[in-house]
Amino acid sequence: MERKLALESGLEFAGYHEILAGPLHGVNPLRALASLVKLSVGTIQSLVKLLRIRPQVILLTGGWLNLPVAMSGRMFGIPIVIYLPDIEPGLAIKGLQRFAGKVAVTVAASAEYFPPGKTVVTGYPLQENRLKATREKAREHFNLDAARRTLLVFGGSRGARNINIALGANLRQLLDEGLQVLHITGEFDWERAMREVRELKEHPDYHTFPYLHDDMGLAFAAADLALCRAGASTLAELPLFALPAILAPYPHAWHYQKVNADYLSERGAAVRMNDEDMPANLYAEVTALINDEERLREMSRRSGALANPDGAERLARLLIETGEA
Numbered sequence: 051m052e053r054k055l056a057l058e059s060g061l062e063f064a065g066y067h068e069i070l071a072g073p074l075h076g077v078n079p080l081r082a083l084a085s086l087v088k089l090s091v092g093t094i095q096s097l098v099k100l101l102r103i104r105p106q107v108i109l110l111t112g113g114w115l116n117l118p119v120a121m122s123g124r125m126f127g128i129p130i131v132i133y134l135p136d137i138e139p140g141l142a143i144k145g146l147q148r149f150a151g152k153v154a155v156t157v158a159a160s161a162e163y164f165p166p167g168k169t170v171v172t173g174y175p176l177q178e179n180r181l182k183a184t185r186e187k188a189r190e191h192f193n194l195d196a197a198r199r200t201l202l203v204f205g206g207s208r209g210a211r212n213i214n215i216a217l218g219a220n221l222r223q224l225l226d227e228g229l230q231v232l233h234i235t236g237e238f239d240w241e242r243a244m245r246e247v248r249e250l251k252e253h254p255d256y257h258t259f260p261y262l263h264d265d266m267g268l269a270f271a272a273a274d275l276a277l278c279r280a281g282a283s284t285l286a287e288l289p290l291f292a293l294p295a296i297l298a299p300y301p302h303a304w305h306y307q308k309v310n311a312d313y314l315s316e317r318g319a320a321v322r323m324n325d326e327d328m329p330a331n332l333y334a335e336v337t338a339l340i341n342d343e344e345r346l347r348e349m350s351r352r353s354g355a356l357a358n359p360d361g362a363e364r365l366a367r368l369l370i371e372t373g374e375a
Contacts, residue, residue: 055263065103069095071115075141085114092118100126107131107373110150112143120149130374133365134172135282138309139163143248153374154365156285157356159313170368173361174286181290181359183267191268192257194230199340202273202293204234204262210279211239213298216328217277218246221256223333229340231256232269237261275340277332282321286361290312292354294346295320296335298328319353 056063070092072085096118108123108130110116117279122131124351137160144163149154153164154172161169189196201224205213214235215375217224224231233256235243242261244251250326251258262269270276276295288295297320299307314320323335339346 056218058263067099069099069115069118071118073114089114089118090344093121096122098124100128107369109133109369110146111135112140114142116142116146120146129375131369131372133172133175134160135285136298136306136310137285137313140162140306140307152368154368156282156358156361157313170360172368173358174283174292175362176286176359177265177267177364179264180270180287181267183291185271188268188270188272191265192232192272194232194257194272195255198228198230198255199274200230200232200272201336201340202232202234202269202276202278204255204269204276204278205236210236210298210300210329212325214239214243214277215246216332218243219308220248220333220336221250222334225250225253225255227337227340232272232339233258233259234262234266235246239310240372244373274346275336277336280307280314282310283308285313285356286321286358289319289353289356290359292350292357294349294353296323296332296339297321298323298325301325314353314356317352317356319356320350 064297070088072081072088074082074085075087098120105128108119108128110120110130112132112133112134121128131152131154132143132146132150133154135156137157139147139160147168149162153169155161155169156174158171188194194200203213217231219231221231235258237260244258247256249375252258270291273291273293276288278292278295278297280297280299284295284297295314297311297314299311299322308322311320311322315322321339322333323331
């Protein structure tokens with residue numbers, strides 16, 4: 051997915067390189083052994099590539115793929131910066147941070163997982179289409195009624211099937227309530243989701259898309275309330291638009307997304323809903339929030355207070371400073 055987006059971005063890359071790696075945690079012994087072989091080969095590949103490229107600084111973002119690069123960078127004395135998008139680091143980043151001089155984090159709450167003085171709060175690097183989106187442009191782009199409240203439902207590029215199913219079960223009631231819905235199903239669940247809503251897909255207040263890339267910023271800007279997972283980007287995108295949210299952490303990445311969701315909900319910017327509770331509770335939770343103007347306004351204020359729009363610039367500055375040190 052990342053390769054496709056990189057190719058479509060229009061950005062010019064100086065080079066693209068692949069190395070071998072594999073997971074060590076949560077796999078059977080045979081696969082772990084195969085991963086050790088891949089990591090050994092990957093380390094040799096990394097040494098060769100770093101010797102040719104001679105970078106001034108290395109940026110890592112987690113995952114076992116980074117281990118060969120981190121080890122090779124340490125051997126050559128190349129400074130390393132890790133970026134942690136979620137609040138709590140996974141096992142890979144916990145291990146990789148030993149090779150890094152600094153760990154850039156999205157929010158200050160991540161500091162407790164690292165040695166004192168090792169973290170730098172840069173914020174989450176936001177795409178330009180988020181930063182430039184306005185409510186007026188958004189309403190015009192999606193042909194929305196300014197007199198109606200807008201619910202934004204999404205689950206990332208691949209989609210969140212359980213969110214789509216829960217919305218499908220409650221869509222008619224929500225539309226009858228006077229809401230307009232922006233629904234991004236994800237490319238993998240588009241056809242199934244469209245079969246589920248059947249005749250409602252032509253409803254004038256139901257606006258559905260398989261995926262939005264450049265227009266996602268406009269979707270955020272248009273919304274009064276969001277229903278979504280609690281991936282790392284929600285820590286920055288929801289506050290940027292002062293957007294209240296119902297967060298349903300992905301059950302198979304439960305712990306990390308739960309920590310993210312609790313961070314926003316404990317600060318009054320969101321409410322957390324368990325994945326399995328969505329079909330039964332979605333309508334009541336959405337309508338309770340959307341019809342309580344005072345509560346929605348307060349959630350919006352608290353969300354906006356967490357905004358940090360300069361994440362990309364701050365991370366870039368940290369990399370430059372580290373490389374020049």
